[in-house]
Amino acid sequence: MLTALRQSDAVKVLARESERIDKPFQCPTCNREVTLRKGQIKVHHFAHKPPVTCIRGRGESEQHLQAKLAIFDALRLESNVKELEIERDFGISVADIFARISGTPVAIEIQRSVLSASEINARTENYHRLGISVLWIGLQAQDLSTSKYSPSAWEKWCHATYYGRVYYWERNQILKVVHFDPYHIEVPYSTWYEDGSEQSAGGYIKTSKRWRSPRLGVPVLISKSFRPVNRQNWTGGTVVVPQCNVYLDQQEKWWT
Numbered sequence: 001m002l003t004a005l006r007q008s009d010a011v012k013v014l015a016r017e018s019e020r021i022d023k024p025f026q027c028p029t030c031n032r033e034v035t036l037r038k039g040q041i042k043v044h045h046f047a048h049k050p051p052v053t054c055i056r057g058r059g060e061s062e063q064h065l066q067a068k069l070a071i072f073d074a075l076r077l078e079s080n081v082k083e084l085e086i087e088r089d090f091g092i093s094v095a096d097i098f099a100r101i102s103g104t105p106v107a108i109e110i111q112r113s114v115l116s117a118s119e120i121n122a123r124t125e126n127y128h129r130l131g132i133s134v135l136w137i138g139l140q141a142q143d144l145s146t147s148k149y150s151p152s153a154w155e156k157w158c159h160a161t162y163y164g165r166v167y168y169w170e171r172n173q174i175l176k177v178v179h180f181d182p183y184h185i186e187v188p189y190s191t192w193y194e195d196g197s198e199q200s201a202g203g204y205i206k207t208s209k210r211w212r213s214p215r216l217g218v219p220v221l222i223s224k225s226f227r228p229v230n231r232q233n234w235t236g237g238t239v240v241v242p243q244c245n246v247y248l249d250q251q252e253k254w255w256t
């Protein structure tokens with residue numbers, strides 16, 4: 001977590017702007033004392049003392065903290081971004097970033113691997129109830145320039161929710177946007193002869209269950225490229241999408 005309450009004046013402060021002399025610091029969710037971690041290499045942050053039972057900050061990797069801080073810093077510079085807040089508490093969850101962008105309230109959630117599908121759906125539904133659009137952003141773990149990519153359950157969920165688009169943090173407030181095409185495998189028909197030799201005679205094309213072909217769109221800016229869209233609930237295979245407000249980029253489909 002990048003923020004905590006400074007106990008002396010109950011102000012929410014960024015770890016980056018805090019010093020150890022300002023302690024004690026307190027977690028706004030569980031009210032327990034948290035430790036300021038300032039290092040040379042890592043992103044400055046606050047950490048619970050073990051045993052950690054609180055959900056705030058759970059499963060945040062170094063890359064997660066970096067992305068959150070970089071998006072926050074970039075959005076601060078934009079004149080159409082108001083009410084910007086990092087780590088805003090919405091009861092059942094803490095949004096990584098909240099802002100009103102050109103009048104639209106938007107919760108930005110950066111992927112963390114500890115979140116289950118049901119938690120992701122619960123957060124998304126909660127934002128819908130509050131009239132807030134949600135933008136889920138992935139952290140790239142695999143090379144997207146390949147033609148053969150195995151999306152995680154989370155990426156499949158985003159792809160279904162965002163009408164065939166998945167967003168990945170690149171830098172500042174710039175996101176990559178990817179569509180996954182089906183990946184086809186050619187399965188040859190084979191004939192075996194009595195001497196054990198094999199001959200291929202044509203074949204057929206089947207769609208891989210595991211693999212997809214990523215197709216990159218034009219990179220997008222959080223403060224400029226998006227609009228809110230009401231998404232109806234939908235179920236397909238193992239993917240369940242609740243009714244929600246998605247924050248969707250406006251570029252035309254770049255796939256067929």
Ligand SMILES: [Zn+2]
Nearest residue numbers: 027029030054
């Ligand atoms: Zn806590």
